[in-house]
């Protein structure tokens with residue numbers, strides 16, 4: 094479908110546009126979406142903000158994105174907009190990513206069939222959607238609040254890169270043009286070249302973590318998608334769901350120092366660009382921690398990288414075996430390279446929070462170790478009272494036996 098449409102444009106195009114269009118036509122079906130060869134300018138941009146008819150001569154052009162196929166054959170009604178966008182930025186993304194069958198639904202409830210164990214990122218909220226996706230349950234689109242713990246220097250990013258007065262946008266977190274090597278096109282666009290340490294790399298493999306990252310010669314990979322391969326743009330949830338399913342997404346551990354803090358995965362650095370004070374590992378000034386059982390001081394904030402569950406280095410406050418993390422049937426996600434025994438696993442932001450949010454306060458994941466079903470909110474063990482205190486204890490009880 095797309096190839097046919099694109100060839101239609103060629104007839105109208107100038108030389109410069111022809112080059113771009115042919116690029117798209119030659120590789121439109123490979124790679125993931127909004128990056129590399131699968132970046133269709135007309136999904137999002139309009140040259141004059143004026144179209145008497147569509148690419149196919151349909152008159153008038155439709156004012157919402159096509160609900161089948163994906164051809165850029167539409168124009169919004171609010172504009173002209175900065176950067177020649179078809180709609181104002183967040184509305185533009187939501188035109189396809191809220192309650193549409195062609196792409197993952199990321200705002201509040203999921204109008205499409207649910208992927209296994211829920212959407213990996215969960216759900217965003219905004220000032221209008223309300224319960225059960227209240228604004229205190231994760232990221233709020235257009236919020237002008239400063240990010241809690243904002244200190245980008247912690248991860249070596251420019252101090253004033255995020256301008257809260259513009260409101261939180263999809264493009265605050267996703268680079269709308271890729272690069273193709275970035276997991277979910279992540280990495281704040283406004284960071285420019287200095288975003289590379291905050292752009293998680295990913296790869297595909299069935300059963301065990303990938304050794305080769307997608308669309309790059311850089312290593313190591315941060316995210317493992319447990320699929321053989323993927324072609325974006327099917328337009329059908331049943332086909333695209335496995336690529337976005339919590340059940341298929343895993344995170345790897347590779348400790349390095351970025352800026353002033355230890356990071357185990359570029360996902361942590363990514364969150365740290367806005368929440369730097371909350372990110373780091375053993376001994377970082379904002380996190381603290383010298384081994385308790387060696388007369389140390391304990392932590393100041395919960396470590397979010399570079400710390401081993403059940404490890405002896407920091408006092409053994411968490412447990413891996415016995416009543417600890419490893420034997421759990423249903424597990425919160427951790428950074429590890431050993432998805433069999435979970436040795437050398439570190440907690441990270443995505444252990445406790447859904448990246449977009451969910452129906453719990455702070456977008457927390459309340460998952461018991463023997464949950465009867467796993468959703469975006471977590472899940473309770475058989476016989477448990479399904480309330481907030483039980484949910485919170487379940488989360489901590491994944492790794493800690495204190496008080497349980």
Ligand code: HEC
Pocket residue numbers: 113127132133134135136137138176178182264269270282
């Ligand atoms: C998924 C939607 C989307 C697609 C597809 C897309 N863009 Fe953009 N583009 C944006 C958004 C959003 C901005 C504004 C970013 C900002 O707020 O700074 C932008 C900004 C731009 C800018 C302004 C300079 C800059 O980089 O900020 C140019 C030029 C541009 N895009 C060209 C293109 C071209 C050429 C293509 C196709 C090869 C394309 N875009 C495809 C969403 C898109």
Ligand code: HEC
Pocket residue numbers: 125126127136137158163165182185186187188189190195196197263264267269276277278324325326327328329333336
């Ligand atoms: C015209 C419709 C359309 C618009 C507008 C649109 N998207 Fe998409 N988006 C899609 C489709 C289709 C997919 C691929 C779904 C699939 O996997 O088959 C996608 C995929 C994505 C992905 C997953 C990419 C990956 O490889 O993991 C992200 C992230 C994303 N979009 C963000 C955005 C952002 C941010 C904007 C606004 C700047 C935006 N989209 C605007 C249709 C759209």
Ligand code: HEC
Pocket residue numbers: 228229230231232233234236238239240241255261265266281360363364365366367368442443446447448454455456
């Ligand atoms: C571009 C900046 C930015 C990035 C990157 C970012 N956040 Fe945020 N975050 C914010 C802002 C702004 C707020 C406050 C407004 C709101 O709640 O949306 C916030 C709020 C939060 C909250 C509190 C939500 C609530 O309802 O009280 C949590 C939890 C959170 N972020 C976790 C994360 C995690 C985890 C990551 C990485 C996956 C991350 N953030 C990445 C900007 C960011």
Ligand code: HEC
Pocket residue numbers: 183186187190197199212213214215217232234261262263264265266267277279337342448449
């Ligand atoms: C605060 C940062 C942040 C904001 C704002 C944000 N995203 Fe995301 N998004 C993420 C992260 C991080 C992931 C990957 C989470 C993971 O590993 O599961 C993600 C994943 C996704 C996915 C893949 C689906 C999934 O469940 O994993 C899509 C599509 C997407 N985002 C689109 C959008 C769109 C469209 C907007 C605006 C309407 C938006 N995002 C706003 C951080 C953000």
Ligand code: HEC
Pocket residue numbers: 240241242361364365368371372373395396397440441442443444445446455457
């Ligand atoms: C061990 C679980 C856990 C981990 C790991 C974790 N968080 Fe949290 N987060 C929480 C809890 C619980 C709260 C509620 C407030 C509190 O207890 O301080 C919270 C609250 C927040 C808030 C809201 C703060 C406010 O002022 O309202 C933000 C933002 C946040 N977390 C971001 C992050 C980021 C970014 C990371 C990774 C660098 C992270 N969290 C890692 C459990 C966790």
Ligand code: HEC
Pocket residue numbers: 385390391392393395396400401402403404407408409410411412418425427439440444485488489490491492493
């Ligand atoms: C995925 C595993 C995991 C989860 C879930 C988790 N933690 Fe931790 N926690 C750790 C690790 C690892 C440490 C580092 C200390 C150690 O193990 O010796 C730690 C350290 C701590 C410490 C500091 C101990 C000290 O020495 O000062 C406290 C307190 C704590 N966690 C509380 C919580 C609470 C409360 C929750 C639930 C919101 C929680 N943790 C969830 C793994 C986890």
